[in-house]
Amino acid sequence: MSNIESVAQSYQHFNPRAYLQNNYVPPRADFSNEDSVVQWKLRCLADTCATGEIAGQTLVDIGSGPTIYQILSASEHFAEVVLTDYLEVNRAELRRWLQDEPGAFDWSPYMKHVSKLERTGGTWQEKQQRIRERVKKVLPVDVHQSNPLGEEMGTASVDTLVTTFCLEACSPNLQMFNKALGNITSLLKPGGHLLFIGALEESYYLAGEAKLNVVPVTEEIVRNALSDASYKIKEFKTYVMPPALKVGVDDVNGVFFAWAQKQDSQ
Ligand code: SAM
Numbered sequence: 001m002s003n004i005e006s007v008a009q010s011y012q013h014f015n016p017r018a019y020l021q022n023n024y025v026p027p028r029a030d031f032s033n034e035d036s037v038v039q040w041k042l043r044c045l046a047d048t049c050a051t052g053e054i055a056g057q058t059l060v061d062i063g064s065g066p067t068i069y070q071i072l073s074a075s076e077h078f079a080e081v082v083l084t085d086y087l088e089v090n091r092a093e094l095r096r097w098l099q100d101e102p103g104a105f106d107w108s109p110y111m112k113h114v115s116k117l118e119r120t121g122g123t124w125q126e127k128q129q130r131i132r133e134r135v136k137k138v139l140p141v142d143v144h145q146s147n148p149l150g151e152e153m154g155t156a157s158v159d160t161l162v163t164t165f166c167l168e169a170c171s172p173n174l175q176m177f178n179k180a181l182g183n184i185t186s187l188l189k190p191g192g193h194l195l196f197i198g199a200l201e202e203s204y205y206l207a208g209e210a211k212l213n214v215v216p217v218t219e220e221i222v223r224n225a226l227s228d229a230s231y232k233i234k235e236f237k238t239y240v241m242p243p244a245l246k247v248g249v250d251d252v253n254g255v256f257f258a259w260a261q262k263q264d265s266q
Pocket of ligand 1: 014062063064065067085086087090141142143165169170
């Protein structure tokens with residue numbers, strides 16, 4: 001029987017460097033191949049942010065893990081960016097990059113690529129510097145708590161939420177996935193936006209010694225979860241994982257991207 005405690009237990013073996021190696025270097029992050037999954041994700045995020053509708057004071061990324069690619073476009077439109085993760089090893093990995101310490105993961109191919117996508121001028125080095133300055137906090141988070149960020153950030157305090165590959169990867173079942181979405185939504189101001197990326201029809205992934213169970217979700221399940229959590233879906237896109245990118249580190253079949261807006265009534 002899988003429950004929140006056993007999921008938490010399985011994360012104690014999560015290895016950030018192995019996770020980065022599995023997902024954020026070629027072939028999955030191949031910047032010479034337009035069809036690579038990382039390019040697709042970055043394009044979805046950049047296109048949405050280019051509408052000008054995603055902007056405000058505070059952007060919070062829920063379950064950042066050891067990665068920052070997911071905030072590269074949105075960060076440009078907020079005064080303050082908050083990264084979060086359940087595990088201290090991931091928060092330490094993020095701080096290593098923020099402080100430009102030796103051994104930090106190299107996100108420069110991502111900076112270069114996103115700078116080109118955005119075509120807003122300036123160099124990728126300037127973008128990287130801006131992002132390091134905008135990230136004001138790296139906080140612990142638990143999406144299974146009714147207030148996932150505790151006293152640090154309360155109900156309706158956030159203009160935009162980003163979350164990528166987190167909820168389905170840390171919920172023991174669909175019921176808890178739906179509840180976790182409700183929990184993080186409570187952080188969002190009415191009318192606030194959610195940029196939501198996740199795995200489709202995945203049941204596990206690897207991160208070093210750790211094998212993490214994932215709740216398999218479909219487009220329909222995600223759409224229903226968003227509606228139940230009081231969102232209006234503004235855009236929904238899916239990506240089919242090509243056979244060449246099925247590299248034995250998970251059993252993912254695809255990826256979804258949803259842009260949703262919290263309705264005023266909640
Ligand atoms: N967002 C990153 C990405 O796009 O690659 C990392 C996603 S990783 C698959 C799932 C993340 O969920 C891990 O960083 C893990 O530490 C985090 N996590 C595990 N349990 C959690 C919980 N209860 N609340 C919030 N995040 C949790």
